[in-house]
Amino acid sequence: MGRRPRKQKTLGQGLDRRTLLVGGGAAAGLLLAWGVWPRSYAPNLNAAPGETVFDAFLKIDRAGQVIVIVPQTETGQGVTTLLPQILADELGADWRTVAVQGAPVSPLYANTLLAREWLAGDGTRLLGGAGDWAIDQYATRRALMLTGGGTSVPMFHDAYRDAGAAARVLLCKAAAARWNVPWESCDIAEGIVSDGGERRLKLGELAEEAATFDLPDILPLRQGQDGLAGQDLPRLDTPSKIDGSHNFAADIRLPDMVYASIRQGPIGDARFRSANEDAARTVTGFLKLVKQDRWVAAVASNWWAANKALDLADPVFDLHGPPVDSAMIDDRLEAAFSSDDGRRLYSQGALLPVFDKATILASEYRVDPGLHLAIEPPCATARVTDTGAEVWIATQAPSLARAAIADALGLADTAVTLYPLHAGGSFGRKMDFEAGVQAALIARDMGRPVQLLWSRLEDVVHDRPSAPAHARMAAKLGRNGAIDGWLAKVAAPCALSQTWARIADGALPHQAAADAADKATRLAVEGMVPPYAIANWAVDHYPADVGLPLGFVRGNARLYGAFFTESFIDELAHLSGIEAMSFRIQMLGGNPRLAHCLTTAAAMGGWQGGIAGSGQGLAAHMMDGAYAAVMVEAGMEGSRLSVGRIIAAVDCGDQVNPDIARQQIESGLIYGLACAMGASVPYAKGLPTRAILGRMDLPRLADIGEVTVELIRSTAPAAGVTDVAAPLVAPAIAGALFTVTGQRFRSLPLLGRA
Numbered sequence: 001m002g003r004r005p006r007k008q009k010t011l012g013q014g015l016d017r018r019t020l021l022v023g024g025g026a027a028a029g030l031l032l033a034w035g036v037w038p039r040s041y042a043p044n045l046n047a048a049p050g051e052t053v054f055d056a057f058l059k060i061d062r063a064g065q066v067i068v069i070v071p072q073t074e075t076g077q078g079v080t081t082l083l084p085q086i087l088a089d090e091l092g093a094d095w096r097t098v099a100v101q102g103a104p105v106s107p108l109y110a111n112t113l114l115a116r117e118w119l120a121g122d123g124t125r126l127l128g129g130a131g132d133w134a135i136d137q138y139a140t141r142r143a144l145m146l147t148g149g150g151t152s153v154p155m156f157h158d159a160y161r162d163a164g165a166a167a168r169v170l171l172c173k174a175a176a177a178r179w180n181v182p183w184e185s186c187d188i189a190e191g192i193v194s195d196g197g198e199r200r201l202k203l204g205e206l207a208e209e210a211a212t213f214d215l216p217d218i219l220p221l222r223q224g225q226d227g228l229a230g231q232d233l234p235r236l237d238t239p240s241k242i243d244g245s246h247n248f249a250a251d252i253r254l255p256d257m258v259y260a261s262i263r264q265g266p267i268g269d270a271r272f273r274s275a276n277e278d279a280a281r282t283v284t285g286f287l288k289l290v291k292q293d294r295w296v297a298a299v300a301s302n303w304w305a306a307n308k309a310l311d312l313a314d315p316v317f318d319l320h321g322p323p324v325d326s327a328m329i330d331d332r333l334e335a336a337f338s339s340d341d342g343r344r345l346y347s348q349g350a351l352l353p354v355f356d357k358a359t360i361l362a363s364e365y366r367v368d369p370g371l372h373l374a375i376e377p378p379c380a381t382a383r384v385t386d387t388g389a390e391v392w393i394a395t396q397a398p399s400l401a402r403a404a405i406a407d408a409l410g411l412a413d414t415a416v417t418l419y420p421l422h423a424g425g426s427f428g429r430k431m432d433f434e435a436g437v438q439a440a441l442i443a444r445d446m447g448r449p450v451q452l453l454w455s456r457l458e459d460v461v462h463d464r465p466s467a468p469a470h471a472r473m474a475a476k477l478g479r480n481g482a483i484d485g486w487l488a489k490v491a492a493p494c495a496l497s498q499t500w501a502r503i504a505d506g507a508l509p510h511q512a513a514a515d516a517a518d519k520a521t522r523l524a525v526e527g528m529v530p531p532y533a534i535a536n537w538a539v540d541h542y543p544a545d546v547g548l549p550l551g552f553v554r555g556n557a558r559l560y561g562a563f564f565t566e567s568f569i570d571e572l573a574h575l576s577g578i579e580a581m582s583f584r585i586q587m588l589g590g591n592p593r594l595a596h597c598l599t600t601a602a603a604m605g606g607w608q609g610g611i612a613g614s615g616q617g618l619a620a621h622m623m624d625g626a627y628a629a630v631m632v633e634a635g636m637e638g639s640r641l642s643v644g645r646i647i648a649a650v651d652c653g654d655q656v657n658p659d660i661a662r663q664q665i666e667s668g669l670i671y672g673l674a675c676a677m678g679a680s681v682p683y684a685k686g687l688p689t690r691a692i693l694g695r696m697d698l699p700r701l702a703d704i705g706e707v708t709v710e711l712i713r714s715t716a717p718a719a720g721v722t723d724v725a726a727p728l729v730a731p732a733i734a735g736a737l738f739t740v741t742g743q744r745f746r747s748l749p750l751l752g753r754a
Contacts, residue, residue, distance in 0.1 A: 090164030092188030150720020265317030266686030323686030376424025464551025517545030617735030672729030
């Protein structure tokens with residue numbers, strides 16, 4: 001990408017034991033050094049005339065508009081409604097007055113929850129609370145603003161609730177001072193401060209005064225009052241998206257701006273060699289070819305001219321190393337099972353005595369890499385001067401994106417202003433931000449603002465797909481269908497380790513893939529711990545370098561982990577002679593929330609016991625405090641998969657906005673259906689064999705019948721819901737197809753590579 005690796009500690013495999021052991025004392029030196037760093041940070045928000053900053057999450061202007069600051073990237077999941085709804089509920093605001101503003105880079109917005117999930121290693125686990133503290137401090141002091149994994153609400157719920165409560169107290173204090181009454185007698189409802197009588201004031205009338213008061217030692221929260229939380233409030237981003245006024249990355253327009261398209265060669269260690277610039281000059285509007293070591297971009301007065309010029313320029317790249325192809329991916333995954341890098345990461349009980357001299361049931365499964373295929377290809381707009389840069393981009397890691405752009409331009413981080421935009425879909429693709437770095441370099445070369453938009457072809461070629469994986473599952477059945485022993489061996493590269501190496505450490509994609517090739521990690525087998533009561537089980541990971549750079553996706557390793565686990569459960573149920581739901585329920589006595597989801601989905605769908613010809617399948621899964629079960633009715637229409645019904649029952653805690661939760665679960669179901677049907681391409685000679693969406697066997701409206709989502713009432717804390725349903729669809733469909741065809745479908749896509 002034309003930038004040098006950042007010189008910092010690599011944490012792609014987590015904060016490991018070596019990182020945390022200093023001079024023989026467990027984390028002593030680290031704790032001492034970090035202990036003297038500042039622990040409090042002031043908000044760095046800009047306030048327009050008439051606006052009053054209350055804290056890092058809230059401003060109120062004189063007109064009474066409640067401006068909520070949101071650090072999380074809106075990718076369609078509704079986070080710019082959910083977090084403001086939490087704050088507005090506790091504040092007592094009128095929903096019609098609530099507005100949203102993106103957050104600047106600040107330690108106050110660090111997502112320590114996702115950082116813990118991503119960076120925790122054996123060392124931090126051994127250190128317990130000290131290990132978690134170290135990750136939290138690392139994330140905070142690096143201002144790791146991250147969006148992903150359904151962590152936004154669990155991470156920031158309390159912060160937004162407390163911000164609303166604090167503002168409510170300050171506004172009540174300001175009103176009480178005017179009326180000469182105790183502030184505890186005042187309250188806010190629908191954006192009006194009152195003392196319970198006829199005296200009333202609007203928020204905007206009190207905002208400036210309120211900011212001068214002090215908060216009490218104990219912050220009072222609302223108790224038992226009907227408010228905005230739990231209501232199906234309309235999304236704040238919907239009106240502008242409907243009328244077209246909402247700005248995505250490709251909508252940005254700057255004075256004197258030009259447009260660029262880019263080519264980056266085949267997948268792998270490719271270097272730019274040459275291009276026919278004379279042919280490019282024949283295109284009206286063409287301005288220049290900008291050449292870097294690993295890519296070339298055409299710049300023109302409009303994007304279509306830039307892309308056409310690049311086609312005619314026909315760039316040539318030199319590829320170092322073998323070109324990626326599907327056969328090579330399969331061979332390397334199978335070879336991983338024979339390597340010395342495999343490692344047992346999860347286990348319980350004693351598996352060897354159970355398997356010794358026993359009849360073992362075994363199956364093998366395979367999952368191909370899955371593309372993101374978001375509606376919006378990578379895009380960024382940049383303006384670079386001698387003293388600084390401005391970049392407009394949708395990114396799930398804005399602080400890391402800003403640092404990478406600054407590094408590429410040779411600037412201090414503070415000299416780069418990054419304007420966070422909403423994403424036109426992501427599914428994890430916007431965790432990478434190479435388009436922002438490229439746009440900044442092109443803009444510097446051109447000396448004028450540049451908007452870089454990748455073509456759909458480029459998006460498919462240089463997507464960072466989900467990880468391919470092979471699994472060898474083995475089990476021993478005991479009496480009455482009980483599972484006495486369970487072993488899962490998974491060969492897969494770790495996509496999350498690669499992603500971290502790219503975005504945090506500046507590694508090139510092929511370097512990140514190679515560096516993670518011999519490191520077994522829990523991140524590659526998350527979701528593989530069986531949720532069922534099995535006395536003896538183990539999960540082994542066999543790392544591999546398949547030559548294909550991989551990335552953050554919706555569900556991550558759970559996409560294949562749940563497919564392996566739930567498909568194998570179906571096979572064991574059939575071999576034991578017990579129908580699939582009862583087989584699962586008998587092992588869920590210690591997991592009542594998942595059992596409730598399973599029985600609810602079966603009852604709503606009219607489960608027939610998985611009898612031959614029923615076309616019904618089931619799957620259940622849990623992740624990060626969310627529990628879900630899916631029942632499908634599916635069959636074949638000629639050579640094409642058809643899904644008549646999808647029923648999901650989900651226990652995801654006390655949701656802030658149930659309608660948005662249902663939207664995200666429905667979205668996850670369709671995403672999972674895309675993984676089951678297609679969303680994958682074969683690779684040959686370092687390139688995907690096709691790049692047109694219409695040829696990828698993606699689900700169409702005609703392929704999808706009725707979709708029903710039931711949210712199970714719960715008083716548990718709200719869990720993230722963006723990922724929980726996606727991994728369940730493929731195994732449920734596989735089970736349904738078995739009842740129709742009598743054939744086990746053990747690969748994704750289910751109908752094989754097109």
